[in-house]
Amino acid sequence: MKPKVTENEQYLSASNRITGVVVMVIGLAGLVDIVVEWRTLGGLLVAALIGILMIVAYVGLVRPSVTLRPDGLMIRNHIRDHHVPWHRIEDVDVTDILRVHTSTGKIRCPGVQLVMKDLRKQRVGGRKLGADNSISRADFVVDRIDNHRERYAKTAEGEITTTWAKPELIAVAVLAVVAVVAQFLR
Structure with a gap:
């Protein structure tokens, strides 16, 4: 089996x-x-x-998390859930936390965030960042979202839905x- x-x-x-x-x-x-x-x-x-x-x-x-599914991106924020179909995502980036850009605005995702220690190391250029730092992890998530968007956007349907927790x-x-x-x- x-x-x-x-x-x-x-x-x-x-x-x-x-x-x-x-x-x-x-x-x-x-x-x-x-x-x-x-x-x-x-x-x-x-x-x-x-x-x-x-x-x-x-x-x-x-509670906060980001789930990549074939039908879209599920963003669980503190008290709201957002379901964003892949064709509605225009861009994804990371500032202090992950941001998903749509035609209706930005959705912030506290489930994926950068640690201030890693940001300081990156800005100062001091010790090298380890492979398990929050910057490389956040970049990995952005790459995975872009990959899913490219794969599923052509067949995606629906609108952005937001529900309360x-x-x-x-x-x-x-x-x-x-x-x-x-x-x-x-």
Whole structure:
């Protein structure tokens, strides 16, 4: 049986993702402590606030990514998802983060970003950049997007669509309501 080969490629910031997971694990430890020790409305308030901070860590550090698919480029930003068909992409470049230029404007992609240390090394011309630096990685992603655009733009269809990250926004809203109610009932 042959393994299923997927044509999807996903790029993200590994260091941001690791930091986000560490923050969420620390938050989870705090929630476990609250469940075990603080069975009060004050504990519920603190638990809701920790939950909000965990979601903010997820949204800010873990969620952003760029996925190259045969039907287009999927850009997952902090609270919105953009699906850009290949024929709608006019240009791609990297400043501090990846930018996709379309006829409707630029879409910034925090899932692929440059590390300031690498930018300083490049500008100053000091020590040589390593093969695993963020500049070469970002350039690699730009090259992959250009490659996919050349391959799939002729057959691509559709318009740019943008959707909100509904589960994350709903979770924050519910936890905020729980926090407010717990504060008033305390």
